[in-house]
Amino acid sequence: MAKAVNLCDLFDQTCKKYSQLPAFTCMGQTLTFAEVDTYTTQFASYLQNHTNLKPGDRIAIQMPNLLQYPIAVYGALKAGLIVVNTNPLYTDREIKHQLNDSGAKALLVLANIAKEANEVVKDTPVETVIVTEVADLHPFLKRHLLNFVVKRIKKMVPEVNFENRVSFTDALKLGAASTFKPGVTNPEDIAILQYTGGTTGVAKGAMLSHRNLIANRGQIVDHLEEVMKEGEEIYIAPLPLYHIYAFNFHCVSLFSRGSLNILIPNPRDLPALLGAIKKVRFTGFVGLDTLFKALCNNEQFKSLDFSALRTTSSGGMALTRDTAELWQKITGVTPNEGYGLTETSPVVSANYANAIKPGTVGVALPHTEVKTVDENGQATAIDEPGELLVRGPQVMEGYWQRPEETAKNIDAEGWFATGDIATIDEAGYIRIVDRKKDMILVSGFNVYPAEVEDVIVSHPKVLEAAVIGVPDARSGEAVKVFVVKKDATLTDKDVISYARDNLTAYKVPKKVEFCEDLPKSNVGKVLRKELRSQ
Structure with a gap:
């Protein structure tokens, strides 16, 4: 294939080369690369001819791993x-928050989960809402049967x-009844706004360009060259595609x-x-620690x-x-452990x-530079802990409409400060010794x-919370x-119930401890380190 300059x-090149091979399977239905191409063009044509969307506008896509996801993403990208x-x-x-911050003018949402969006979409810039049902890309009879069962029988x-x-x-x-006209997409154009949390409590969008994602794709493929056979791989895809890692x-x-991905x-x-x-x-499986552990404790899985x-x-x-040993x-x-961040498209190392070093996240991917620095920004020695910095073509363009935040995290030489503490040994293997100080990792989700x-502090009976x-x-x-x-x-049940009403489930506190006051520095900053040591 000719070198692709954008996604x-x-x-297009991939769908032509592997047209007759299976691309995605979900819930018993498989789409070939040619079928993915057809549906994608139809969706792009709809967006181009039947909405007010223009290149550069944002479309929010909210759904789990269904066949419609890759169709919608690539259709949107083809429409610019x-x-x-x-x-x-x-x-x-x-x-x-996400719809308003991104300025999304369209939303594609799965019917099963549309209630929350329905409550707020009128207070956002969204002009067009596209609703999909679970079996929309299945054959006619199966589609209507499955969608009927989900809606009428299971009441979902x-x-x-x-x-x-x-x-x-x-x-x-x-879209099929209209003509799609391909536009011009530049490598530096933003492809994905991937939202990530921040110390301010406001999620911000990492701007990942076509160039970023194409570069990281090349780095991943080069890294897996010895174990990835072109057109022959069958990978299980249980991690959510709306996360940049799985995406x-x-x-x-x-x-x-030309791989087949089984969407879960x-x-x-x-x-x-x-x-x-x-x-x-x-031939391949992509997952994380808690999923591996759950599967390994399942008798049916052991018999596969x-x-x-x-x-x-x-x-x-x-x-x-x-977990690795099990x-x-x-x-x-x-398991081949790696490391990445939303801001690095995402894979760094x-x-x-054939050269796994347990307890490490491996070595930097091709064309990626890494180093560790002390609090003064000076490089630390081999095996000496320091903040991990990354420089490479996969580092994001910046944070959406937040130039100050971008400048705090990417210096003039292009080094991105991960906030993670790591060591790098003589062979280049990276070991993460401490995460971003305050971030919590719940089953792979950042909190x-x-x-x-x-x-929590917006609860009328709460004075302070940490x-x-x-x-x-x-x-x-x-x-x-x-x-x-x-x-x-105020009771712990009150706190948890309030949190459930306002936060995604994995962010809801499992434990509540009441105290007379919170430990603070002389300038009034809450000292979470002291709370962690209790």
Whole structure:
């Protein structure tokens, strides 16, 4: 293939080269690369001819791992739009912030989870709402049967009343009846706005350009060259595609090599996950520690055929030695742990399949520079801890409409400050010894204390609140909040219930501890370090 300069070029070249091969499978339905191309063009044509959207406008996509996801993303990119990946678990408050901050003019949402968006979309710039149902890309009879069961029998679809609503299937029909005219997409154009938390408690959008994602795709493919056979790989995709890790891995990197990706809508539903993969001789698996652990403790999983499995990629959270050893014992493959961030598109480093050093996140990917520095910005010695800095073509363009935040994190020489403390040994292997001080990692999801605190203190009976992460056997870490009462009648159940109403489930505190006051510095800053040491 000719060298692709943007994701649209990459997509077109890939679909032509592997046209008859299967690209994505979900819920028993498979789409070939040619079919993905057809549906994608139809969706792009709809956006171009039947909405007011113009190149550079933003479209939010809110759905789990369904066939519609890659169709919608690539259709939007072909139409010159910027995709705003939106977590299906978000509350109405979180959705409202993201839609307003990004200035999204369109929203594509799964009907099952549309209630929260329906509550707030009128207070956002969204003009067009496209609603999809779970089986919209299945054959006619199966589509209507499955959608009927989900909506009428299982009662899983709430009633919503969006203005300017169109169904996903109607959008495809309208697009098919129109002519799509490819536009010009420059490498530096923003492709994805990937939202990430911050110390201020306000989620901000990392601007990932076509150049960023194309570069990281090349780095990942080069790194996996020895274990990735072109046009032959079958990868299990249980991690959410709306996270940049799974998005780049499955929708860009593996896709571009003619791989088949088995999409898992809900990885927490182990029976459904196992049902989807039990007859598949998969060659690759992408997951994280808590999922590996849950699977390895499942008898049905242990009985699967792992004879074709060549590689297992682990990211999103630290991989424990026990989990790695258990996975290797059961599957015969040692997990390949890597490291990345939203701001780096996302992969920075990974172990090579034939040179895994347990306890490390591997070596920097090709064309990636890393170094560790002390508090004064001076380089630290080999094996000496310091803040990890990254420079490479995958480092984001900056934070959406936040130049000050961008300048704080990327210096004039292009070094991105990760905020993570690491060591680098003589062979270049990176070991993360401490995360960003305050961030909490719950089953691979980032939870930023300031956001949770902002919600808790808005409770009328709360005076102050401080949030930390505590060890949890199931999720790695759990959220704990220390609360100073304004009203003595406040209970821990009140706090948790209030949090559930305003935060995504994984951000809700599992533990509440009441105290007379919070430890503070002489300038009034809450000392979370002291809370963690209690």
